Amino acid sequence: MARGTALAGARVLVTGGGSGLGRRTALLAAERGAHVVVWDVSAARGDAVRDEVLATGGSVEVHRVDVTDADAVRTAADRVGDVDVVVNNAGVVSGRRLLDTTDDAVERTMAVNVLALYWVTRAFLPGMVRRRRGTVVTVSSAAGLVGVARQTDYAASKWAAAGFAESLRAEMRAERTGVRTLVVHPYYIDTGMFDGVRTRFPRLLPILAEADVATAVLDAVESGRERLVLPPLVRVLPVARALPVPVFDRLMDVLGVNRTMDHFTGRRDDVVGGPTTSV
Template sequence: MSLVNMLAFIIGLPFVLIKLALYILFGIIRSFVPMSIWRKKSVEGDICLITGAGSGIGRQIAINFAEQGADLVLWDVDSAGNKETAQLVRKFGVNVWTYTCDVSNRQKVYTLAQRVKDEAGTVTILVNNAGIVSGSYFLDLSDEKIMKTMGVNTMAHFWTLRAFLPDMIKNNQGHVVTVSSLVGEGGIGGMSDYSASKCAVKGLHESILRELHMYKSNVKCTVVCPYTVNTGMFNGISVKYQFLLPFITPEYVGEKVVQAVLTDTDTLYLPPYIFIAVFLMHSLPTNVQLAIENLLNANEAMKSFVGKR
């Protein structure tokens, strides 16, 4: 290291440490203040594209964005469900466009993305929410199930981001929401493909957030890591001591996701105290983690999985 670089480092270090301390202090204070009373930005007139909008979390996110006055572009492979969501949100007086789309199909995504730009305008909020669960243990997984899970849960994020993120960067405005999962922080038995897909999108999200920071872009990012949501995707799983961690509702998730966008929250754990489980995942020795999972019957839970038919 040259003398000039060393002096620059010594001079700049106190400013970096002060800035870091202020960020930590602000983060601690913010964690104790309910999100509902944080200062919020307006999304009225924004164009929000939501994948998997035909039911569950996607539908509730659409309803909450419509309440805030955002126009909506709804994508789902389920045309009927997508139309039902459109009917529910039109009562708020917003513009709505619906498209039937298998988001794992790269060319279909690119083609529909151009139609959206021509028919609706520039997307300013992208919510990558579409997801599927195969519900099989690794040795029971077929190649087709693995490819489909990764196609919908992971690769689709690449295709939609490549389609819509460049316009956000160009206009220096926008927000990307990545719906990951608690198991996006680490694996669990019976969810090898699902866990892998959600870990992958969380990594993708964090990389893009840092690239946007490098560009000094005003485009914001939010990653959502919920515990099990009772949308039907996980029907049949048997969780021991479920009173400790009851399933959360899609209505709750939809409300909190939109609040996170309005407050530019970068990471959202639902429910918030699930962060304790994340901390334990990353700090405890593996044998201790396994002992806790045995106590909760966590790795056996998917044996009774039925799923959404």
């Protein structure tokens, strides 16, 4: 028996499942036989994914949920019931220098990328602990391992996400709940969220293909792997943090990490659907 959570017959919740990595994760989980629950703040994006899953004979339900709204999350979770896998995927980026950012942009990044982790996970964890099964996936980023220019809010939010995931893993182990966790640290992915970013060494630090990341996430859920860092070179970045700061900074310069955002044209202020209520 796999150490992780088998997807055939499982109930899998994907936040931000209407686009990019979330959409692809939902489609592929449905292909593996899961019943997929897609939550997205955009009804149009969610509906499109529902049509795609149904067209391939998959099992899906879609709810319009703003994951930053704790009451809306609780209400929607009550309607969904127990799930076996929670994929905390919804995320936003602002891509501004700290000198240029706004209060709203910072608050939104923190609300979607950090606070929602608490609202969504707390809504479903009691059922997983009660049934002693399941996996909580937290999508952090390579920016959750090292800081990056023009990502002071995004990187901080992804470090917080990583801290959330690691602490949750510690709690689940200490209390022997049987619930597993998976934290995901991808470099840039070709979803459109980070359109315009450039990578200096495309072989070493490629822009990842959405389907490859989603496949790796689902493989990790099924095998029980608890940390996924893509591509492999990114694994050395946190180790390099042990170097003296000038050496570490020089390494980041050589890799071009802090220039990746120079031509960023991605989904800044992607407020889809305007103010939202709930399901």
